[in-house]
Ligand code: HEC
């Protein structure tokens with residue numbers, strides 16, 4: 018007789034550790050039999066490749082990985098490309114220059130992004146995570162597909178300023194890339210579609226869903242203290258009509274009252290409709306403690322300034338969102354609770370996940 022309850026599963030941490038040990042043992046045996054260092058490398062590559070899983074309670078993603086199945090070699094290639102300054106005209110700027118892992122892949126402490134030849138853009142680089150759920154990308158929704166989006170920064174004269182044919186030639190002339198493309202796609206041919214698919218395998222699997230907030234919502238009542246819980250309640254009362262859980266956005270475009278006369282047309286630059294002037298995508302607030310400064314132009318350095326904007330700084334114009342007219346009635350107590358709650362959306366496991374780190378650091 019067993020007195021252990023039947024069917025109790027080990028935690029996922031234990032299971033993956035066990036899987037890792039078993040894989041390593043198998044590899045070690047294979048090494049004996051066939052001298053296959055390569056096999057160990059293969060097993061390690063698999064362990065380093067994220068599996069795309071929809072977190073519990075989340076909607077289905079928009080980007081469909083069935084058209085771009087994630088493989089260990091495809092993901093590794095995407096990661097290599099993301100961190101490679103070869104993608105810019107003069108080899109000085111990589112995607113990671115403006116999208117830094119420790120800042121949840123935003124550009125830390127840069128109000129507007131800073132690209133090639135020290136040229137400045139006009140918008141704040143957003144954090145990159147949960148991208149597979151975005152119906153459109155960019156603050157104004159000007160990119161429709163995760164796969165095509167990188168063509169923007171690669172060609173943008175203030176970002177990477179590269180000509181695509183020249184960039185592809187650089188990759189073809191590189192000693193390593195043809196082999197990497199062969200491993201990922203079956204032949205060493207390098208074209209933009211393959212480059213973009215590999216990048217999407219990397220960026221699309223960056224899922225951030227393990228903050229203290231997530232643990233609390235998942236049933237661990239001790240994950241948030243009393244003040245943080247009060248902050249969540251205040252958030253649900255004041256903010257959640259636009260910043261909708263679990264992704265913390267409804268993906269609509271709105272004017273949250275930053276300027277009575279917006280300089281940046283925002284959504285209107287895409288739709289050409291006057292009513293969309295000054296509207297921007299409601300951004301996710303996940304990892305918000307890690308991604309200052311805030312708003313599409315990075316005008317606020319702290320979350321306190323953001324809350325003071327919503328309390329008393331909302332511009333009185335006819336295009337400001339009706340939900341925000343006259344500002345939000347946030348009491349001093351609610352303000353303090355919100356400031357305690359917002360950083361519980363940070364996900365240090367994501368910003369420290371070695372699978373998304375610069376591959377050069379560990380070679
Ligand atoms: C010079 C800085 C810079 C570089 C280099 C750069 N980006 Fe960006 N990225 C930005 C900025 C700024 C935005 C927001 C632009 C906007 O909304 O108009 C952005 C937006 C994005 C978005 C959309 C995110 C969202 O929430 O909608 C993705 C995805 C992205 N970048 C991926 C990449 C990839 C992949 C590369 C490399 C090929 C790259 N970026 C290179 C600054 C940069």
Ligand code: HEC
Pocket residue numbers: 252255256257258259260270271272273275296297298299300301302305308310311312313314320323324327338340341345347355
């Ligand atoms: C009417 C919809 C709406 C409501 C309600 C709202 N927001 Fe926003 N929020 C937005 C929009 C739109 C933006 C982007 C504005 C821009 O950059 O031009 C934004 C931006 C932000 C940002 C900056 C994010 C970043 O990555 O730069 C923070 C932080 C924020 N909101 C927090 C809150 C909090 C906290 C509340 C409640 C007190 C709240 N919001 C209520 C629509 C809303």
